[in-house]
Amino acid sequence: MTDKLQLDEPVDNVARLTISNPERRGALDHELLDALGEYTRTLAARCLVIRGSGVVFSAGYDIGGFEEGRFEESAERLVAHPFQHAIEALDAYPYPVLGQINGHAIGGGLELALACDFRIAARGVKLGMPPAKLGLIYSHTGLRRFIDVCGVANTAELFYVGRNVDAERAERMGLVNEVVDPWQLDEHVLDLAAEIAANAPLSLAGNKRVIRALRGQPLPAEVEQELIELRESCFRSEDFREGVRAFAEKRKPRWQGR
Secondary structure, rough: OOOEEEEEEEEEEEEEEEEEOOOHHHEOOHHHHHHHHHHHHHOOOOOOEOOEEOOOOOOOOOOHHHHHHHHHHHHHHHHOOHHHHHHHHHHOOOOOOOEEEEEEOOOHHHHHHHHHOEHHHHEEOOOEEOOHHHHHOOHHHHHHHHHHHHHHHHHHHHHOOOOOOEOOOOOOOOOOEEOOOOHHHHHHHHHHHHHHHHOHHHHHHHHHHHHHHHHOOOOOHHHHHHHHHHHHHHOHHHHHHHHHHHHHHHOOOOOOOO
């Protein structure tokens, strides 16, 4: 489908997807996200492992690819469509999905990791959510995912402060289940994936379905629409444009509050 997402089957009944986009630090672009959605809709392995390559898991949305003359459209096309579809495909995968956080997981890369059923991280990696540093209002579905995984207080810290946390702090916050030394990570994750895949498939699929159904309650339609419109409003803001420019130019943003 794309060289940016590589599939292998390292042990019986385990499929592994590797984000391989090193020149963009594992950034999530249309091509990669479409491939992720397609793979997760067609695979049938009893455990799916998702990992990054090199020193990153994923640095998040490929905001460097936004077209200056079509900024709002570029932002909405990436964030609202293929990313959401890829996350929904992971949610719908019938068997457990294990996130192997081999390197830094930032922004959309961290949400992608949280869409996995649980996560094992390498010691020394950083995890963080930078929307406050970019002028971005995050989606209500994404924020709910963080609240489900690590609670309201930890979600508030991640999104209001915008500071990265190390793997050990992330484990205490509930973002990851376990932290291991980098040299142990591949073997440890594959051993765990093989143990999962050897379990009863009806139990794996049934328990995952129940857990997903119990997470969160649907919002009233009018509230959900309000939150969607609030999210979309940031794409038209001067602050979001400034935040992305400042990020690209490696300088502090000059906020205007509009």
